[in-house]
Amino acid sequence: MRRVLAVWLPTFSTDRIVRAMLHGAGGAAWGKTRERRLPLVLLTSKRGGIEQVERCCLRARQEGVSCGMTLAHARSLLPPRAELLVQAHEPHHDEEALLRLARWALRVAPTVAADAPDGLLIDITGTQRLYRGEPRVVRSVAQGINRLGFAVRVAAASTFACAWAAARYSSDAVTVVPAGQERAWNREYPIAALRIDPATIEGLRELGIVRLGQVLAMPRTPLAARFGPDILARIDRLVGQLDEQIDPIRPREPIRAEMVFDGPSDRWEALELAGRRTLTELLDHLRRHQRGVRRLDVHLARPDRVNEQLTITLSRASANEKHLWSLLRARLEGVDLGGGAPDSTAPTGIEGVTLIASRTAVLRARQAVDGRLGSTDDHAAEASLGEVIDTLVQRLGADRVLRFKDASTHIPEQAVIFESVMSPYPERITPRAGEKLPPPRPARLFEVAQRAAVMALTPDGPVTRLRWHGHDYAVTACVGPEKIEPEWWRWESPPDHDEQPSGRQRTRLRHTPSAMPPARDYFSVQIEGGRWLWVYRAAISEPSTSTSCADGSDHVAPPASSRSAWFVHGEWC
Amino acid sequence: MPASEPGKHVPHPHRTAHTDGALSPGGAPRPYTRFAELCVTSNATFLTGASHPEEFIREAASLGYEALAVADLHTLGGIVRAHVAAKELPEHARTRFVPAARVRPTDMDGLAVCLYPTDMAAYRRLCRMLTIGKRRAAKGQCTLTSDDLRDFSAGLLAIAMPDDSLSMEPLRAHLRALASIYDDDRLSLGARMSFRHDDVDRLELLQLTSQACGVPLVATNDPHANRADRRMLQDVLTCIRLRCSLAEAGRRLHPNSERHLKHPDEMARLFSGDPDAVARSVAIAERARGFSLDELRYQYPDEVVPAGCTPMGHLRDLTEQGTRERYPGGVPAKVRAQIEHEMELIEDLDYARYFLTVYDLVRFARSGAENPGADPPQGWQGEILCQGRGAAANSAVCYCLGVTAVDPARIDVLFERFISKERNEPPDIDIDFEHERREEVIQYIYRKYGRDRAALTAEVITYRPRSAVRDVGKALGLSLDLVDRLAKDIEWWDEGGVNGAKLKALGLNPDDPALQWLARLTKEILGFPRHRSQHVGGFVITRTPLCELVPIENAAMPDRTVVEWDKDDIDAMGMLKVDVLGLGMLTCIRKALALVNNKRARESPAQPALTLATIPPEDPATYAMIQKADTLGVFQIESRAQMSMLPRLKPREFYDLVIEVAIVRPGPIQGDMVHPYLRRRNGEEPVEYAHPAIEQVLKKTLGVPLFQEQCMALAVKAAGFTPGQADELRRSMAAWKRKGHLIHRFGMQLIDGMMSNGIPREFAERCFEQIKGFSEYGFPESHAASFALLVYASCWLKKHHPAEFAAALLNSQPMGFYAPAQIVRDVKAHGVRVLPIDVNRSAWDCTIERGAMRLGMRLVNGLGKPDADLIRGAVVQRGAMKDLTTLWRISGVSAKALRRLASADAFESMGLKRREAIWQARLLRDDPMPLFAGLSEPPPSDAERASIPEITARGAVVQDYQTIGLSLKGHPMQSRCDEVRAAGAVPCGWLSDATKTPDGLAVRVAGIVLMRQRPGTAGGVTFMTLEDETGIANLIIWQRVYQRYRKQARTGTVLAIGRVQRQGEVVHVIVTKLRSLDALTGSTSVVSARRPLVRSRDFH
Structure with a gap:
């Protein structure tokens, strides 16, 4: 006889957010957080310009928040000091997470369906024996999901509809509806347990029909004439007179290739051969799907100790055997084949090699040119660049191979930043609308601008002589100035002198002396000998202030008497 | 910078050079260089320019510019403000204002063209071209091509402003094209030196291009702000426009703050490589001297005067006609004298056409929209009730013309207080129409004058503290949650800046730099325009095509067009504006009068119909009711605050109502005038006047200023203001958030003036507080008088015809303060029987049935008027229906509507209880059932009946509330x-x-x-x-x-x-x-x- 489970995750979306927070980047910070210190979570979406609560966490619900409220209303219900996390509701992320959870549930039974938006349906027929009794199945599922960090209610019954209803409307978190008791068991549940549309629920409520028992007692034909045949079907499914089918998920098998030796071998040649063979096999497999490897897991079975696992990550999907082998080979070479301690009698070496393409991506379709595949220069260049990067990363580590990134700021020393070449590509490479291309900057920018003494005409040039590193240079050409002002919002606001003396007494704010660095006037100057330097003057309008930048580019405080200080910041090559 | 202790004044480094636009008596020393800035972007280019047009003008004057042109992108929205500011400059300032606009032709990438009219005709062309471009595009956009420039090029001077990124080849092509449009040396090429890396190279290239194309260079700084210290605000505005934070904006911000107004000598130094370019700016400004906005003479429309009449003669005729109707027993001498006096003023100022235009709208409404003739078409509703408001409206002439029903004998508002000879501005009359039928009046205006001569006034939405905190906070990168909290509870912020204690109470650190920036920039951005919207009902009507006076653009609403200028601009240009507003209470009063007249016609057909004007005045029973605060549902005095004031104020006559309407307002409350007035009125405090001048002004209100007019009169009589200054005071009241400093200056003047007249400082300060309060919701006596009339009318109706009044109130919902449940409860308490909704008895509206009120089907949730009308039509024609299916078949009403009615328990007369009716109605379907269509259904079987539970008493009440919002069966409690x-x-x-x-x-x-x-x-x-x-x-x-x-x-x-x-x-x-x-x-x-x-x- 069929027995099924329904799982309901009443706060699935918010639990998911909290879980991500606990395990995410801020893991250390959140690690020891007790639950009561977690923020209240509201997930919202915009409807007609009004922010509306779509999902809320249990504690918010206890404060009176419900889904469908405006965010403003929800806020007014929550304690004013409550730490609140308001995020956009992302149904597609929930769907993905639910699918992952469904896959997790495959460990319970082979037939599992994701029941969007917040439930699972599991067919546990025949698995009871495995768990020594149905109540244990139910409990272990509940505990397992709970341990993953989700609030959960589980019910077992003979029909999916009945289990669905019991999971949601039973008074207990874990319910087992005995076989054949579907009709009797559900009487007191509200009619929403039939999973009918809200309009029908509302229509029945107007007639005073609010419990399942009342619906079950009604004459069927007039009921269908008024509320449509669907309601009868729902009833029949509930009591088991109509079979309900679910759409189970299928477990996804990663593409893998395996080779097992007759016995352990500690010979490099054996490992090399096995590696090459399995790689070829794996790539054959991938090519049929027109996919390339992004991540390759290598399992080495060993008799003497824990199996060894290596992982190779690629910057671009690749199915190039030569390239992949070069990466794989380098890693395999580092494997210790010698085995355990010399006095050990256990056999040493490798027993088998398994390659798993744990992440793959579609290979970009390539236009055939002159009857040959992938011969366009762009593709070739792109692919070979990827191979070079992979090789470098393999040798040096992902955090040591960097690429430039435009930071879109006027401040020269911050305009270019480095990021790991393996980090995902920025979505946007072309400048945004209204954004100017970066102005020309010297190829060599000094990490710390170097003091110089300058003879220049006031107020804005040109520079005529330059003394730098103890040498005196005549300037042969000078272009400028280019005025760059600091990003004011990073500093404290200077006191506002416009302030009208206000009659009311107010708390004065602490005004520390403004730490905003001065604006800079940049000049490109050519000194005798032809070198072009990039110098700037920090225009100091207020005397006797020492300046210090908070942006890391500290420069020497100018002498109190001078009204401006000069620096060499780079050299044009 | 040295730390600034509280109270210690530290001169601002940038401010010492030029003061805030206020010129020292002798003016700044003349610069050596003559220069005119011609390419200013003010904040009329929304979220781009970082200074008001006025600020540019004042700054330019203090720097000694020859001229300044405000050239905003695709708009003339800032020119009136700049023009007014230029006229207010002191004599010795020689800066002239040049109106201009900037256009970005869609077929000339990377190039803007600034255009300057040289005469009236050219200005008209410019307006028309912008209108064309705007009407073509969506709201707020403008699409123009070089072909349009060519079509409207005559008389316009042009400056081509290439973007930094535009390379020389396309620039040359564009310049050649433009040179052929603006021939005769009318085209120039703008060059700026704003401290970019390639300034020198760029200038050289532009010089070469200019020589190659034969287009001379002109120097400009392309300013976006009047002063360099607007840089922060400029950056924030850019971020708001681009919807990003400062950190994300990156190079989309200006690299420096050089694009502000610079001293002419500094401009000469920057352009030392090309002095001709600087001189050219002055030459262009000279050539643009041919046009000034002063020439824009507004002309009233002609239509309102019949052929062969002079406007004045026609107005006199109409007024004379009106006096005969108003005063059938002969005109009192006082009124006659007043009419004569007003006529003189009107003639003097040539406002006859204005009064005739207003009269025409009122006449249209009175005549029942369109004259229906002998056979009124279906849906014709007759007269639209309307009433004029405002000082000019409460004149004897307007009373005789029927614009207002406030008898000039009952209230004395000085007519010339708002029509002053000094200010050549048209008087201010707002007309309220029934809110449900205002659209008919609007469509009449469009029909009569045509869309090219009538359009709505713009309403420029400016930053107020809350929106400012929200937008600036987002730009500073504060989290959305924090921004919301800060904006919601704005108390932490005020003009002075951050209130640390309040911020701490919000759990924030007041020393946080971001919050300090937020406070400072919020203050700066206040009053900056954000976007343009349409005024609720201000219409501009002209004789000549309107689009040649001011560009017209599409509004968000379909079929609405809006001019670019707002109320103040329209006033400043002396253009005719009529406010066509909607008022719910007028709808209610008309409906109540109709019901009362029905009743009276039945009782005694000979009685004349009751109208707003013939409601018996000064009825003691009505005042007795008002004194008991039994005013639920009436106009204005029904709110809780008003109701709690009524027993204290005890209105006994019409003028008390005028006071009642005006006293429960932010102005008097903020000025702490309410309690003194009440104490004096109840004899608990002697009525004293601090000064004889005050007695004259405040006698009516027992020495306590309550009205806006009184504050102005006080300023004149007690503080020595000139009438013109008092008027400016009134204007700055309305806009003190925008021009805060102005009202403070007036405040000083007011308080000092009053004190010098021996008035105690405390009283003077309270007066000023009140004036500030008025800015929130200014309430002049003239408006209060018009409102008080409706208050009285609605109270009289409630007192003498409670059933009709309640029915009318329910039929005009949604309006007012109370829900239908309270209205019904109140009318029941007044002894009126209320009958439930029933399909065989109710109409869409609530009706009167033998003295009782029958609720109408309009109360039923989710039921539409067409369905109700179908039912009513069928019942009227065929008599009461016996069962639901028959009603459904005969009336053709939708099954869904019947279900709604069943839920509302409206089938009592068919013998159907609510749930039974619902059960039956559920069976009916709107989609045709082929086989059984039209067959009547078998009555429900006993089994069916048994399965439906009986409804409880409480359940019935609750369901009533859910379906019609009230219950006659009881109270939910x-x-x-x-x-x-x-x-x-x-x-x-x-x-x-x-x-x-x-x-x-x-x-x-x-x-x-x-x-x-x-x-x-x-x-x-x-x-x-x-x-x-x-x-x-x-x-x-x-x-x-x-x-x-x-x-x-x-x-x-x-x-x-x-x-x-x-x-x-x-x-x-x-x-x-x-x-x-x-x-x-x-x-x-x-x-x-x-x-x-x-x-x-x-x-x-």
């Missing part, structure tokens, strides 16, 4: 009486009885929540009104209590525990605890969880 009494609650009705609930008694009251209100002025206090079957209870909840019980406070039914507070007739319960009584409405309750029982009206 009635069925819970036992439960509530067991919890110790007394009936709410006891509160009105001082013997049962004396002051200070600890009480518990319970009821459904009708209203929650937290006025901004009340310091965090929440007012809440409860209702049970015996009456209402007014609760006061202090913030601390509210915070603790906020969850309970937001539920639908509450039990309040507190203490009675009695102040005269006013009774409150000061709440200490709240408990929610919302039944545990689980999903199995009959009460729908999705719909609250009573939707309380919440005001925040």
Whole structure:
């Protein structure tokens, strides 16, 4: 006889957010957080310009928040000091997470369906024996999901509809509806347990029909004439007179290739051969799907100790055997084949090699040119660049191979930043609308601008002589100035002198002396000998202030008497 | 910079050079260089320019510019303000203002063209071209091509402004094209030196290009701000425009603050490589001298004057005609004299056409929209009730013309106070029309004058503290949540900056630099325009095509067009503007009058119909009712604040109503004028006048200034203002958030002036506080008088025809303060029988049935008028229907509508109980059932009947509330009486009885929540009104209590525990605890969880 489970995750979306927070980047910070210190979570979406609560966490619900409220209303219900996390509701992320959870549930039974938006349906027929009794199945599922960090209610019954209803409307978190008791068991549940549309629920409520028992007692034909045949079907499914089918998920098998030796071998040649063979096999497999490897897991079975696992990550999907082998080979070479301690009698070496393409991506379709595949220069260049990067990363580590990134700021020393070449590509490479291309900057920018003494005409040039590193240079050409002002919002606001003396007494704010660095006037100057330097003057309008930048580019405080200080910041090559 | 201790003045480094636009008597020393800035972008280019047009003008004057042109992108929206500011400059300032616009032709990438009219005709062409471009594009956009430039090029000078990124080749091509359009040396090429890396190279290239194309260079700084210190604001505006934070904006911000107005000598130094370019700017400004906005003479439309009449003659004729109607017994001498006096003024100022235009609209409304002729078409509703408002409206002439019903004999508003000879501005008349039919009047205007001569005034939405905090906060990168919190509770911020203590109370660090920037920039951005919207009803009407006076653009609403100028601009240009507004109470009064006239016609057909003007004046019974605060549903004096004032003020005559309307307003409250007035009126305080001049002004209001006019009169009589200054004071009242400094200057002048006349400082300061309060909601006496008339009319109707008045009120919903349930409850308390909705008896509207009120089908949730009309039509034609199916078949009404009516229990006359009716109605389907169509259904079997439970009394009431918003069967609290009494609650009705609930008694009251209100002025206090079957209870909840019980406070039914507070007739319960009584409405309750029982009206 069929027995099924329904799982309901009443706060699935918010639990998911909290879980991500606990395990995410801020893991250390959140690690020891007790639950009561977690923020209240509201997930919202915009409807007609009004922010509306779509999902809320249990504690918010206890404060009176419900889904469908405006965010403003929800806020007014929550304690004013409550730490609140308001995020956009992302149904597609929930769907993905639910699918992952469904896959997790495959460990319970082979037939599992994701029941969007917040439930699972599991067919546990025949698995009871495995768990020594149905109540244990139910409990272990509940505990397992709970341990993953989700609030959960589980019910077992003979029909999916009945289990669905019991999971949601039973008074207990874990319910087992005995076989054949579907009709009797559900009487007191509200009619929403039939999973009918809200309009029908509302229509029945107007007639005073609010419990399942009342619906079950009604004459069927007039009921269908008024509320449509669907309601009868729902009833029949509930009591088991109509079979309900679910759409189970299928477990996804990663593409893998395996080779097992007759016995352990500690010979490099054996490992090399096995590696090459399995790689070829794996790539054959991938090519049929027109996919390339992004991540390759290598399992080495060993008799003497824990199996060894290596992982190779690629910057671009690749199915190039030569390239992949070069990466794989380098890693395999580092494997210790010698085995355990010399006095050990256990056999040493490798027993088998398994390659798993744990992440793959579609290979970009390539236009055939002159009857040959992938011969366009762009593709070739792109692919070979990827191979070079992979090789470098393999040798040096992902955090040591960097690429430039435009930071879109006027401040020269911050305009270019480095990021790991393996980090995902920025979505946007072309400048945004209204954004100017970066102005020309010297190829060599000094990490710390170097003091110089300058003879220049006031107020804005040109520079005529330059003394730098103890040498005196005549300037042969000078272009400028280019005025760059600091990003004011990073500093404290200077006191506002416009302030009208206000009659009311107010708390004065602490005004520390403004730490905003001065604006800079940049000049490109050519000194005798032809070198072009990039110098700037920090225009100091207020005397006797020492300046210090908070942006890391500290420069020497100018002498109190001078009204401006000069620096060499780079050299044009 | 040295630390600035409080109170110690430290000169601002940038400010010492030039003062804030205020010129020293001799003016700044003349610069050596003559220069004119011709390419200013002001904040009329929304979210781009960082200074007001006025600021540019004043700055330019103090720097000694020859001229300044405001050239905003695709708009002339800033030119009036700049023009007015230029006219206000002191004599010796020689800066001239040049109106201009900037265009970006779609076929010339990377290039803007600034255009300067040289004569009136050229200005008209420019306006027309912008209108064409704007009407082509969506709201706020403009699409123009070089072909358009060519079509409208005559008389215009042009400066081509290439973007930095535009390379030389396309620039040359564009320049050649433009040179062929603007021949005769009218085209120039703009060059700027703003400290970019390639300034020198770029200038050289532009020089070469200029020589190659034969287009001379002109120097400009392309300023976006008047001063360099606007850089922060400029960056923030850019971020708001681009919807990003400062950190994300990157190179989309300007690299430096050089694009501001610079001293002419500095410009000469920057352009030392090309002095001709600087000189060229002055030459262009000279050539543009041919046109000034002063030439824009506004002309009134002609239509309103019949052929062969002079406007003045026609106005006199109409007025004479009117006097005969108004005063059938002969015109009183006083009124006659006043008419003559007003006529003289009107003739002097040539405003006859204005009055005729207003009269024409009123005439149109009076005649019942379109004259229906002998056979009124279907849906013709007859006369549209209307009433004029404003000082000019309350004149004898307007009374005779029928524009207002306020008899000049009953109130003396000085006519010339608002029509002053010095200011050549048209008078101010707003006309209120019935809110449901205002659109007919608007369409009449469009029909009569055509769309190219009539358009709505713009309403430029400017930054107010809340929106400013929100937008600036986002630009500074504060989290959305924090921005929301800061914007919601704006108390931490005020003009002076951050209020540290309040910020701390919000749990924030007041020293946080981001918050300091936020406070500072919020202050700066206040009053900056954000976007353009349409004015509620201000129409501009002209004789010549309007689009040649000012560009017209599309509004967000289809079929609406809006001019670019707002109310102030229109005033400044002396253009005719009529405010066509909608007022719900007029609808209600017309409907009530119609019902009353029906009744009177039945009783005695000979009686003349009652109209707004023939309602008997000064009826003692009506005033008795008003004094008891029995004013639920009437106009204006029905709010809780008004109601609690009525027993204290005890209105006895019409003028008391005028005061009542004006006194419960932010102005008098903020100026602390209410209590002194009440004390004096009740004889608790002697009526004294600090100065004889004051007595003259304030005699009517017992020495306490209550009206806007009085404040102005005080300024003139007691503080020595000139009438012109007083008028400026009035204007700055309306705009003090925008031009805060102005009102403070006036404030000083006012207080000093009054003190020098021997008036105590304390009184003077209160006057000034009040003036500031008026800015929030200015309420002049003339408006109060017009409103008071409607107050009286609605009270009279309520007193003498309660059933008709209540029916009219229900038929005009939504309007006013109260929900249908309270209106019905109130009318029942006045002894009127109320009959339930029934398909065989009710119409769409509520009707009067043998003295009783029959509720109309309009109350049924989700039912449309067409369905109700079908039912009513069928019943009228075929008589009462016996069963539901017959009604369905004959009337052709939708089954869905019948289901709604069944839920509302409207089939009583068919012998169908609610649930039975629902069960039957559910069977009917709108989609045709092929086989059984038209067959009547078998009556429900016993088994069916048995399966449907009986409805409980409480269930019936609840369902009534859910379907029609009220119940005649009882009160929702009635069925819970036992439960509530067991919890110790007394009936709410006891509160009105001082013997049962004396002051200070600890009480518990319970009821459904009708209203929650937290006025901004009340310091965090929440007012809440409860209702049970015996009456209402007014609760006061202090913030601390509210915070603790906020969850309970937001539920639908509450039990309040507190203490009675009695102040005269006013009774409150000061709440200490709240408990929610919302039944545990689980999903199995009959009460729908999705719909609250009573939707309380919440005001925040």
